[in-house]
Amino acid sequence: MLNMIVNDVGAQLRKGVVEFCVLGCLERDPMYGWQLSENLIGEGMIASIGTLYPVLARLREKGLVSSFDEPSERGPARRYYRLTQNGTAQLSTFRKQWKPLAAKVAAIVGEDSAND
Amino acid sequence: MIEQTSEVVTNYLNELNDALHDVEAAVRRDIVNGVREELHGLEPREAQRRIADLGDPAFIASEASEGLPLASAHASPVPSREGVGYTVVATLLVALGGVIVPVLGWLAGLVMIWLSRQWWRWEKIVATLGPAAVVALVLALVFLLSRSQERGAVVNPLIPVLYDSWWSGGLLLILCNLIVGMWLLWRAQRTSRPVA
Numbered sequence: 109m110l111n112m113i114v115n116d117v118g119a120q121l122r123k124g125v126v127e128f129c130v131l132g133c134l135e136r137d138p139m140y141g142w143q144l145s146e147n148l149i150g151e152g153m154i155a156s157i158g159t160l161y162p163v164l165a166r167l168r169e170k171g172l173v174s175s176f177d178e179p180s181e182r183g184p185a186r187r188y189y190r191l192t193q194n195g196t197a198q199l200s201t202f203r204k205q206w207k208p209l210a211a212k213v214a215a216i217v218g219e220d221s222a223n224d
Numbered sequence: 225m226i227e228q229t230s231e232v233v234t235n236y237l238n239e240l241n242d243a244l245h246d247v248e249a250a251v252r253r254d255i256v257n258g259v260r261e262e263l264h265g266l267e268p269r270e271a272q273r274r275i276a277d278l279g280d281p282a283f284i285a286s287e288a289s290e291g292l293p294l295a296s297a298h299a300s301p302v303p304s305r306e307g308v309g310y311t312v313v314a315t316l317l318v319a320l321g322g323v324i325v326p327v328l329g330w331l332a333g334l335v336m337i338w339l340s341r342q343w344w345r346w347e348k349i350v351a352t353l354g355p356a357a358v359v360a361l362v363l364a365l366v367f368l369l370s371r372s373q374e375r376g377a378v379v380n381p382l383i384p385v386l387y388d389s390w391w392s393g394g395l396l397l398i399l400c401n402l403i404v405g406m407w408l409l410w411r412a413q414r415t416s417r418p419v420a
Contacts (some may be wrong), residue, residue: 141258156279158287161254162247183264187257 122153128206129153130163131172131191131199138176138190164189172198233263235344236275242345243281247288255288282341311342311412318351319405323398330401342412351408355400359393366392 126148133139133147141164145157154160167173172195177185191199237260244252259278263271278284314336321329338348 140261141254142262145258154287156284156287157255157258158284159290161251161258162288165248165251165254180261180264182266184257184261186261187254 126153126159127163127167127172128199128202130160130167131195131202134173134189134191135196135199138188140178140186140188144189167195170194232268232271232275233260233266235346236263236278236281239344240281240284243285243341244288245285247285251288255284310336310340311409314340314342315405315409315412317405318408319402322401333405337408343408347408347411351404354404355397358400359397362396363393 129148129151130144133144139147141157141160144164145154145160148154148160149156154163164173164175168175168189171192173189174192175187175189178188180186237256240259241252241256244255247255263274266274314333317329317333318337319333321331321333323329325332334348334352337343337351343351
């Protein structure tokens with residue numbers, strides 16, 4: 109039961125920031141779905157490629173991300189995703205707010221004495 | 225080898241597409257196309273490795289349906305399926321249901337198999353059509369042999385007449401279903417989706 113609550117906290121935190129993590133990845137370079145998925149799974153932000161595409165769909169709907177097809181050496185064209193100007197602006201806003209917010213939260217909740 | 229790759233990939237993509245039936249059409253298309261792009265043209269071993277990395281289509285579908293990160297990053301990538309009891313009952317009904325309750329028992333087993341995500345679609349098709357196909361083939365052979373007997377002078381006592389064939393066919397059907405039931409049970413023991 110305790111584990112479920114702890115896992116739920118982690119899920120809620122990831123849910124809140126995963127869109128910005130996608131924006132952050134795409135700011136460096138346009139990426140295709142699999143690439144993005146591997147990065148985010150590797151960082152423990154998403155569990156599978158199934159989580160990624162609904163996020164990409166939402167970002168595209170909001171105009172923060174756009175897609176384009178690029179020929180691939182192996183076969184069908186790959187669909188790449190890149191940041192739009194709005195996406196860049198949104199990411200910048202997030203960065204400005206994230207650090208102060210994280211610092212405030214840390215100050216409020218304090219450190220876990222159980223791990224000391 | 226390339227054909228085998230295509231089959232492996234095609235089977236996986238079909239399973240994925242089926243599993244995503246409740247997901248918004250555009251997202252479903254993006255996911256399937258995204259996976260297809262990555263798996264296209266890979267050698268079988270590499271395709272299998274990537275499919276194993278991707279995980280169970282049902283798990284991907286549940287994630288896509290929720291549109292949320294996983295409750296726990298440490299959770300197993302393979303979702304729990306029906307319980308062992310369900311699997312055993314379904315395979316037993318396929319194997320012996322027709323003997324206990326003629327036709328209906330076997331049909332009940334097949335319905336359970338088709339409702340389950342435990343097996344690939346091709347496995348379900350084999351379980352449904354395989355026994356009948358084998359019996360039909362054997363009966364056709366017997367029929368042809370018995371006709372040649374009528375025309376020829378020599379009577380082979382080892383070749384059954386048509387009346388016997390129906391009984392033999394019935395017994396063969398029971399035997400085939402028994403084998404298919406055991407095969408389904410064996411296939412259900414996998415810890416991940418089949419890739420070949």
